[in-house]
Amino acid sequence: MASRDDIKFLSNPNIGSNRQKYCRFRKFGIRYIDYKDPDFLLQFVNEQGKILPRRITGNSLKYQRKVATAIKRCRHLAMMPYVTDLLK
């Protein structure tokens, strides 16, 4: 009889269970999003510089709005690109 360690799965069993998303602004108590900090805002855009939706970032509506505004301001100041490729 094989022990439990020997059991191999054909696919990764952790794939199906999705992680609980959370709003990092609420969790860490961040109240203000700086539009002059492109390194931070980079977490909320995809490789083409598009703003990621809430269902992926997990932000609450209030902070998603603030993130979006900050990214748009950042783009206006040429700290972040409007359109690009291979941003990350």
Next chain:
Amino acid sequence: MRNHEVTFIVDPVLSGDEIKATAKTYNDMLVSGEATIVNTDEMGLRQLAYPIKKRTTGIYYCVEFTQKSPDLINKMELAMRRDERIMRFLTVALDKYGIKYNQDKRDGKIGKAKKKISKTAQAAKANEPAKKAAPKPAPKPVAAAPKPVPAPAPVAVAAKEEEE
């Protein structure tokens, strides 16, 4: 009476004195308009994410002030629009959290708060220096030296390597 913040990009082709004079013009304009300047942050020469007026770099200034008359901002923005030396500007009204954030940043408290967030994005930050170093062909000692934001260490290292 509200706190505002104006960020503007000065043409990098000008000489050092002219750049300082440009920034001073607007500081003086604010002071003469009965505004109180809270802080002037010279962010230095930065690479632009996209070219503006065929320039790929710009000198960033950020002035935080408390104004009394709302006309002052209109007057200042009009002057900036007409000014050839200013490439881009943005005026923003700060809420109470924004004021506190700026104050904390000046006191150097923000670095700690930043780390908390970036725990989740450590991986993203780790591969950043490679990307950041690539599109900076010209050595820019000005940009590397007075960076007020606590930059992640690898970025600073990359900038130093460029200087050499």
